[in-house]
Amino acid sequence: MTTNRTSYVFVGLAGETAPGRPTKSGLYRMAVGDDTWALATRGLPDAPTIRAIATHPEHPEIVFAGTQNGPYRSTDAGEHWERVDIADHGLPVWSLVFDPRDSKVLYAGYENCEIFRSDDGGEHWDQLPVTVRFPEVTVSPGSNPAKRVLELAVNPANSSEIYGAIEVGGVIRSLDGGEHWENMSHGQYVNDDTVDMHGVLVARWRPGTVFAICSAARTRAPTGPAPGSRPSIPKARRTAATSARSQAIRRPSGWRRARTSRATSARSSAARTAAPAGIAWTWA
Numbered sequence: 001m002t003t004n005r006t007s008y009v010f011v012g013l014a015g016e017t018a019p020g021r022p023t024k025s026g027l028y029r030m031a032v033g034d035d036t037w038a039l040a041t042r043g044l045p046d047a048p049t050i051r052a053i054a055t056h057p058e059h060p061e062i063v064f065a066g067t068q069n070g071p072y073r074s075t076d077a078g079e080h081w082e083r084v085d086i087a088d089h090g091l092p093v094w095s096l097v098f099d100p101r102d103s104k105v106l107y108a109g110y111e112n113c114e115i116f117r118s119d120d121g122g123e124h125w126d127q128l129p130v131t132v133r134f135p136e137v138t139v140s141p142g143s144n145p146a147k148r149v150l151e152l153a154v155n156p157a158n159s160s161e162i163y164g165a166i167e168v169g170g171v172i173r174s175l176d177g178g179e180h181w182e183n184m185s186h187g188q189y190v191n192d193d194t195v196d197m198h199g200v201l202v203a204r205w206r207p208g209t210v211f212a213i214c215s216a217a218r219t220r221a222p223t224g225p226a227p228g229s230r231p232s233i234p235k236a237r238r239t240a241a242t243s244a245r246s247q248a249i250r251r252p253s254g255w256r257r258a259r260t261s262r263a264t265s266a267r268s269s270a271a272r273t274a275a276p277a278g279i280a281w282t283w284a
Helices: 264-272
Strands: 006-014 025-031 052-055 065-066 070-074 093-099 102-110 115-118 149-154 160-168 170-174 195-201 209-214 219-222 255-257 281-283
Touching: 006 052, 006 065, 052 102, 052 170, 065 093, 070 093, 093 160, 102 149, 102 160, 160 264, 170 195
Parallel strands: 093 149, 149 195, 219 281
Antiparallel strands: 006 025, 052 065, 065 070, 093 102, 102 115, 149 160, 160 170, 160 195, 195 209, 209 219, 255 281
């Protein structure tokens, strides 16, 4: 982001790491051309866990950060922060995204599959009625009940079309700006890897395409199928050449294997880098 002719890079740390490793959390800022990261946490909660950052597309001095105590906003490029007035039950924020066609519209994703929307740049918020049925394997005994909204994506060609990546829950979609939602990930599964979604992206460079990232695959599907159309990933089968978290998946009807990262364009490098190892299919 840029402010007063100074561009900044922001990085958020959530404090989650492997056992025996140092635990770090907080929000850091570095000016472009500098080589030093500085804490930018004045006004944030103590030991803030930052899992989402969103910069205003038209006013880069305005930055939103998702913390363990809800969203915070800075109007001076991270020098000071204040909590956004939102009735969010005090749950952690896992995702933030601006509507690419209307910078006044902002979405925030929480645990328990809660999504809030602001229509005035973050001044006021309304909780959206996210009522979806999760795949059976993700609600069985011992499964992760949090259903965190790890990423939100808005179709740049159609703001009414919104996608959410749900941790151990699948991909959910709304075709009317968040008023109604459906789960796109129903099917038969050996385990929850194929519906443990960690990312979703509506492609700008390839109109009509959605990328989803999960524990077992990176998949691609067209945007905006008719309501009720649910491309599903079928039952996985274990092979001697695959691990428990990278299983061979039968090719679903209507899907084809996605091209490897070497064959994809440079513009999709961010999606490739974030994708875990696994099997990738394309639905077309």
